[in-house]
Amino acid sequence: MRVVALEEHFLFPDLAGRLRDRAGTMPWLNPATSAQLADLGAARIEDMDANGIDVQVLSASMPGADLLDGREGVDYAQAVNDRLAAAVSEYPARFAGFAHLPMRSPAAAADELQRSVEQLGFRGALINGLSAGAFLDHARFMVLLERAEALRVPLYLHPNLPPASVVEAYYAGLPELPGQLLATGLFGWHAEVAIHVMRLALSGVTARYPGLRLIVGHMGELLPAAIGRADAILTRAHAFPGSLLQHLAERVYITTSGVFTVPPLLAALTTFGPDRIMFSVDYPYSRNSDGAAYIGTLPVSPTDLAKIAHGNADRLLGLES
Secondary structure, three states, rough: OOOOEEEEEOHHHHHHHHHHHHOOOOOOOOOOHHHHOOOOHHHHHHHHHHHOEEEEEEEOOOOOOHHHOOHHHHHHHHHHHHHHHHHHHHOOOOEEEEOOOOOOOHHHHHHHHHHHHOOOOOOEEEOOOOOEEEOOOHHHHHOOOOHHHHHOOEEEEEEEOOOOOHHHHHHHOOOOEEEEHHHOOHHHHEEEEEEEHHHHHHHHHHHHHHHOEEEEOOOOHHHHHHHHHHHHHHHHHOOOOOOOOHHOOOOEEOOOOOOOOHHHHHHHHHHHHHHEEOOOOOOOOOOOOHHHHHOOOOOOOOHHHHHHHHHHHHHHHHHOO
């Protein structure tokens, strides 16, 4: 069976090295992971082959252009995208790309998205967390959302390191490593993306751009578990027109990235449905072998398994099977 994975990361060491002073501590970039991130060739393909993964949709890992203002950010994003396009062109049957955007310059980000889609053949863009402290419902980002809708490509909402004020309020006072983990992959990242999606809906942005499609990873970033209660509260308060669940289920896709247990999948299936779930590994932060073992045991019908493994991604991203 064809398998497409679409939260799979890379990083160009020479470019990322320029950002170390701005990025601060980057505990996720140990030597082994850094080497895997840097490889967009034979070793990555070999690992994919060993685990039955046909296509990786590649996206730039942190740190990135979201740390850079003005022309510096635009140049950085363009350099990343041009290099990614070269890698995809070398393995066109195995790789596809999500654009990296200079989010501190929203109009330039919209232009870079268009260039990446129309000239480089990318399938959308991945956005790492807040941009200069703001979520995408801020008015300055409407130019980007409008462009994504017009281009008919999705935006993958990925987490990033939390702002200092959030760290101080929620994660300070713990031993260093547990505090870092709670702020990021343990819980904080997932809460941030869930808030991001809900802000886009509650602010009216997703209604304003009904053709905009969003992707979130990590089995829905807490949304499948929280959406029923959210709907009940909004209904009692008359604070949202209709069902928030239905509204989001028409606009949001979920990937399995980094979550390889059954209970979260069941929550995603019963809220968003099998047409909205797509397989991902979160390579190299998660192992392809764990993803491959997981997809082989999903408690779904063969038809739904094909949708999750490749069909939904092929349809959403326009991939050729």
